[in-house]
Amino acid sequence: MANRKRSGESLFTVLLALGANIVVALAKTVAAIITGSASMVAEAAHSWADAGNEVFLLQAERRAARPSDDLHPSGYGREAYVWSLFAAVGLFTAGAVVSILHGLSQLGTGEPDKDYLINYIVLAVAFVFEGISFAQSFRQARSMAAERDTGTLEHVLSTSNPTLRAVFAEDAAALIGLVIAFFGVLLHELTGNAVYDAVGSILVGILLAVVAVVLIDRNRRFLLGEPAPDRVQQAALAAILQHPEVERVTYLHLEYVGPERVFLVAAVDLVGDDREADVADDLYAVAQSLERNEHVAEAVLTLSKRGAPALLPRDSDTEDLR
The missing domain is CATH 1.20.1510.10 (Cation efflux protein transmembrane domain)
Incomplete structure (x- = not known):
């Protein structure tokens, strides 16, 4: 809106x-x-x-x-x-x-x-x-x-x-x-x-x-492909981490694909040790939830590489993905 x-x-x-x-x-x-x-x-x-x-x-x-x-x-x-x-x-x-x-x-x-x-x-x-x-x-x-x-x-x-x-x-x-x-x-x-x-x-x-x-x-x-500024990166990170399925985020890339619209790619660790099919469903559900934000044109999530350090979020407004 x-x-x-x-x-x-x-x-x-x-x-x-x-x-x-x-x-x-x-x-x-x-x-x-x-x-x-x-x-x-x-x-x-x-x-x-x-x-x-x-x-x-x-x-x-x-x-x-x-x-x-x-x-x-x-x-x-x-x-x-x-x-x-x-x-x-x-x-x-x-x-x-x-x-x-x-x-x-x-x-x-x-x-x-x-x-x-x-x-x-x-x-x-x-x-x-x-x-x-x-x-x-x-x-x-x-x-x-x-x-x-x-x-x-x-x-x-x-x-x-x-x-x-x-x-x-x-x-x-x-x-x-x-x-x-x-x-x-x-x-x-x-x-x-x-x-x-x-x-x-x-x-x-x-x-x-x-x-x-x-x-x-x-x-x-x-x-x-202009990367999103740090403010938007932190807001996106906070938005991903608010999902209970996500334990940590180890990679995040955002670039603008239009006025106030970003393409989001992230690597995440999920909570627990679910089967492959359940993991795919969880990743898809989180991506779909992110895309409901009007500023996210497309979200693609994958699993983190083993041992990759977590990105540390700062206090951000999860709606401010502009």
Whole structure:
């Protein structure tokens, strides 16, 4: 239930960002055409790239939510990282590369004076819309970080939810980019030198490139099999040991197979000395019980190697397998 609630919250965050980016992209495009400002061209490219990326993120939410089947017993959660990776690459190519190349092409062109008021109005309106979208993603991130007793930024960088990370990063970059564009236009107006506007476009492109590279790297790590953090490991260990059939756990491996969903492999010693068939039934029963937790996509248990030392649990919330 909690996972579905968070999924619905992520979907709302993406839809809000998509709507804001479309409105802002249209306004920036009109301003860029009228004024010819290099910074506004960069900002328009940025917003259109963000809008396109939100479509990828909606696809990520939809496809990752499909239930498991015989071909994918751990579900389709990793699709979220595939589509989020597409979005990050799109941000790099359609946003960063276009902005940098356009800024470089405008260096030394000596643009004529123009009506700067249009740029200021569009930038102000864009800041309001982007601010609303960022506030939503920030609230969601802060709420989830508080549940895990960690910092908001730390949670955004480490979370297994790529949609939240992408929207948060893109909205934050959008607000910073608007400030850069404002100063590029302002310095152009004050000095009459178009190089400041061009440099603003280049700086926006560099900002987008940095954000895109971080997002690409995080999605790459989860696609390769990101191990669950110690907090989740300890919660899983406590969840296994609460079963009366289990005497000790000697091996535990958890890796993310989707947003807040893990694949669990454990080696355990069972209480007593039951027959092989009874042991298999006990292992299956414990695995089935673990899979009833919405954060466990699949659990596989086997018997411990003779003489293997037990893993020592710490005090953990057995429900906190996120």
